[in-house]
Amino acid sequence: MKLWTVLVLILLCMELQDSACQVLKRKKDGENRNRPGWKRVNARLPDLNGKNVKSHSLLTQVLDKGQFLRLGESTTLTPGRNMELRCKGGHIGWSYPTYLDIFNDSRLSITQSDKYSQLVLTSPSAADTGPYSCWVIVCDGAECQRDPDRTYTSYIYFPDKDHLFVPSVKHFEIVYLRPDRPTVVPCRVTEPQAKTSLHREVPPEEITGNKTQMTYDPTKGFVLQHPTLQLQGVFYCKAVFKETPQISTKYQLLYVEVPSGPPFVSLGASPEAARGDGIVNVTCTVLGEPEVDVSFTWSYPGQDQHPVQVQSSWRLLNRGLGFTTRVSQSTLMVEHMDTMHVGNYVCKAKNQHGETTVTLKINYS
Numbered sequence: 001m002k003l004w005t006v007l008v009l010i011l012l013c014m015e016l017q018d019s020a021c022q023v024l025k026r027k028k029d030g031e032n033r034n035r036p037g038w039k040r041v042n043a044r045l046p047d048l049n050g051k052n053v054k055s056h057s058l059l060t061q062v063l064d065k066g067q068f069l070r071l072g073e074s075t076t077l078t079p080g081r082n083m084e085l086r087c088k089g090g091h092i093g094w095s096y097p098t099y100l101d102i103f104n105d106s107r108l109s110i111t112q113s114d115k116y117s118q119l120v121l122t123s124p125s126a127a128d129t130g131p132y133s134c135w136v137i138v139c140d141g142a143e144c145q146r147d148p149d150r151t152y153t154s155y156i157y158f159p160d161k162d163h164l165f166v167p168s169v170k171h172f173e174i175v176y177l178r179p180d181r182p183t184v185v186p187c188r189v190t191e192p193q194a195k196t197s198l199h200r201e202v203p204p205e206e207i208t209g210n211k212t213q214m215t216y217d218p219t220k221g222f223v224l225q226h227p228t229l230q231l232q233g234v235f236y237c238k239a240v241f242k243e244t245p246q247i248s249t250k251y252q253l254l255y256v257e258v259p260s261g262p263p264f265v266s267l268g269a270s271p272e273a274a275r276g277d278g279i280v281n282v283t284c285t286v287l288g289e290p291e292v293d294v295s296f297t298w299s300y301p302g303q304d305q306h307p308v309q310v311q312s313s314w315r316l317l318n319r320g321l322g323f324t325t326r327v328s329q330s331t332l333m334v335e336h337m338d339t340m341h342v343g344n345y346v347c348k349a350k351n352q353h354g355e356t357t358v359t360l361k362i363n364y365s
Contacts, residue, residue, distance in 0.1 A: 296350075
């Protein structure tokens with residue numbers, strides 16, 4: 001009887017143990033099925049200041065041993081240490097501080113592979129501080145354009161305690177003030193933590209204002225929201241970092257009140273009537289914005305038979321209450337006037353906003 005009881009107990013124990021194992025096994029299987037690594041999740045990537053992560057990951061910095069670092073909207077790198085950037089895509093465009101192109105700097109090189117483009121800048125310095133951008137170029141046949149949805153920019157600082165301001169090739173720059181748009185005094189810094197202020201040279205004073213009047217952006221300079229005539233003069237910026245002050249290049253601020261648009265042209269002759277074998281000067285004059293270039297084109301009687309001399313020039317002129325205007329002129333000189341030179345003289349002036357054509361008739365006396 002005891003033996004039988006023992007056998008029943010052994011069988012019952014084995015049955016209970018098997019059931020417990022099956023429960024435990026089902027529990028573990030259930031846990032595995034619920035783990036994130038075992039199922040596909042379509043997660044929405046976060047938006048970073050209006051740029052999605054796909055665009056954000058376009059531009060990376062190559063570190064040692066093949067490691068990569070995604071660049072933020074602004075990045076601080078060590079001057080003197082070679083910079084290597086990569087941008088994903090088989091057809092990539094780049095932009096970088098313009099002076100590297102102007103001076104055809106051999107320190108800069110760009111190579112394109114099947115999967116990415118690589119920009120290398122050797123021995124970067126404070127002067128190389130600025131925006132670096134890359135974008136995917138998409139083509140439809142022979143027409144190619146920049147893809148705005150796959151573009152990324154990082155403003156890269158190269159701090160230099162001896163050059164708190166980004167060095168400029170100019171020791172004196174002209175900045176134009178307009179009443180209808182903000183003006184930027186372009187004293188950019190290489191150290192974003194530097195404390196910066198704007199100063200007038202004569203009379204010596206610091207220019208202060210609230211954020212609705214004046215702001216400072218280390219990637220641009222001082223932004224004057226509503227420029228006025230009173231801000232004319234010579235100015236400079238001052239930066240202080242770790243109790244060490246430095247001043248920038250000087251800026252001549254000139255007030256401009258000339259509307260943007262096609263050239264405003266006047267045409268005159270001296271003398272007004274041609275005389276036999278005499279000289280006539282026909283002058284085409286444009287008053288416009290100081291920094292807007294103007295080109296001139298002439299047509300006149302006898303153009304294919306008798307050559308003439310054409311001389312173009314421009315200068316800045318203060319008008320009214322200190323308004324600065326650019327006077328552009330083109331003078332056509334006709335020597336040895338005769339009847340073949342009588343007729344309409346046409347001047348066409350063109351700028352970035354459009355073109356204007358004026359006509360003057362020269363008579364013979």
